[in-house]
Amino acid sequence: MTYLHTAPTPYVLADLVPRRALTDTALVVSGAALTAMAAQVSFALPGTPVPVTAQTAAVLLTAGALGARRGVMAQLLYLLVGIAGVPVFTDGGSGAASVLGATGGYLVAFPIAAWVVGSLAARGLDRRLRTSLLPLVAGSLVFYAVGVPWLALYADVSLAKACSMGLWPFLIGDAFKALVVAFGAPGAWRLASRYDRS
Numbered sequence: 001m002t003y004l005h006t007a008p009t010p011y012v013l014a015d016l017v018p019r020r021a022l023t024d025t026a027l028v029v030s031g032a033a034l035t036a037m038a039a040q041v042s043f044a045l046p047g048t049p050v051p052v053t054a055q056t057a058a059v060l061l062t063a064g065a066l067g068a069r070r071g072v073m074a075q076l077l078y079l080l081v082g083i084a085g086v087p088v089f090t091d092g093g094s095g096a097a098s099v100l101g102a103t104g105g106y107l108v109a110f111p112i113a114a115w116v117v118g119s120l121a122a123r124g125l126d127r128r129l130r131t132s133l134l135p136l137v138a139g140s141l142v143f144y145a146v147g148v149p150w151l152a153l154y155a156d157v158s159l160a161k162a163c164s165m166g167l168w169p170f171l172i173g174d175a176f177k178a179l180v181v182a183f184g185a186p187g188a189w190r191l192a193s194r195y196d197r198s
Contacts, residue, residue: 105150
């Protein structure tokens, strides 16, 4: 299958499905639903209001698979549904207070990270193991770049203290989640290639 590598337009895994409005809607809703389910996989760490969750992995995964536009729409839908009162945030949380609270910066970063990851994936970086980690690292940096200063402002602490609460304890876990997604994406492309040739 050569068109996966020579397509003249940006190409992500979701583009293997014929483009229709109904299909795009289903993909966006599925991305938001996956993020909501991943939010319920969480546990607290002592000394920080920021929990360990599977959310960020869901954001990275869906953004890489859906691309920038659909990835951003999925995360905006997730946030809007949660703000509207549906218990989709961590531990069944909902409402605007969840987005405006101490961990709100990480939530606000979701659409931004989705755009970054989706844009890089569309350039083909997720198709080979040697480059598949780059979009995910970039997306993770967005989480921290927005979430940590937000936490510092909310908790009225120094940036160094915010890093000790919302960055350093999460690096190993986030690196593991990124590695899992990074290994999965090239495998998905290989499976798609075999299916196309069959």
